[in-house]
Amino acid sequence: MSLTLASLAAAWGGCATGNASGDTTASSSSSSSGEGGAGGLGGGGTGGVGGIDFDAGGAGGQGGACVSTSAEARRIPLDIIFLIDQSGSMSGAKWNGTKSALTTFFNDPASLGIGAGLVYFPTQEPYDCNPTHYALLDVPIDALPTNAFPLTNSMPADATGIGTPTYGALKGALSAAAAYQDTHKTHKVVVVLATDGEPLGCEPKTVDDIADLAESALDYNGVRTYVIGVAGSQLTTLNKIAAAGGTTAAYDITQDISEFAAKMAEIRQVALGCDFEIPEAPNGMEIEPNQVNFTYMPKGVGMPKLLPRADDLADCKDLPGWYYDSNAGPTKIILCPASCTTVQADSSAKVNVLFGCNSILN
Missing domain, CATH: 3.40.50.410 (von Willebrand factor, type A domain)
Known part of the structure; x- marks a missing residue:
């Protein structure tokens, strides 16, 4: 994979709540809904990103639609x-x-x-x-x-x-x-x-x-x-x-x-490799490690595919996914070998880190 992935987009999110002016939608935000289940590297559900249902009742549901704000991340130097x-x-x-x-x-x-x-x-x-x-x-x-x-x-x-x-x-x-x-x-x-x-x-x-x-x-x-x-x-x-x-x-x-x-x-x-920094949260937000998801878009077009989260490298089990460098105090997102090989070989790939909905586990 070429260094173009250094400019991956990351989204920090939280469930929609009113602000001081009563507006429930964050600036530069987006929400997704659907009924699809969690999708792996090779496929996804019928709705959401890679099959995540970002509305209430879905795998990542928080009791309301998740609202995300984009932040830029980059590959680990x-x-x-x-x-x-x-x-x-x-x-x-x-x-x-x-x-x-x-x-x-x-x-x-x-x-x-x-x-x-x-x-x-x-x-x-x-x-x-x-x-x-x-x-x-x-x-x-x-x-x-x-x-x-x-x-x-x-x-x-x-x-x-x-x-x-x-x-x-x-x-x-x-x-x-x-x-x-x-x-x-x-x-x-x-x-x-x-x-x-x-x-x-x-x-x-x-x-x-x-x-x-x-x-x-x-x-x-x-x-x-x-x-x-x-x-x-x-x-x-x-x-x-x-x-x-x-x-x-x-x-x-x-x-x-x-x-x-x-x-x-x-x-x-x-x-x-496929080690990515966790970008700083905008607007004073704090990381909730268990509300992070990672998607991969082959060739940079079409529907993003969800990569499930593993506990560690051993938990990858030769399957697609990602894990933290440390579950206790994460500073990096690392792709499992199967996903890393796929993403590295795709020079036009787009990857996203999504924050605010419960992690989809492998």
């Missing part, structure tokens, strides 16, 4: 910290391919607005295993394309580092990512590790130790770890790190470094 292996084994064609792929990504119009930072490992000090050295990014996070030149200009002519301190480097990069996520709570921060070899040159650390770092960052505040395996790497090792970091498996370019750019484009699409 994405920030990526790149952790790039510059050990000597990456020199030559592999390094040239890495630089080319990153240059393409940083300057691609599809990357517009993505925050990007970068750190190389090892540092110029041989076998530098100190995590704090990698927590200090070589290029701090800033939005693309503004940061494109500092990022590309930082790339050395060739990879000449000594050692592959994967544990220390990943610990430092994840620390930086977690700290950035803590101070940018409405953003989505991820780490992309690209390497061609097994850990080398530091105190003994198993692949499980390294995977535990990725799992800890994911558990702490949701930072995911994507992994790209360049020729020379052991995919079984990298797959374990990626799985622990919440991204299932490493991206395999062991046979062809020229695939690096394509894999980066895949990561961009997946990492952008």
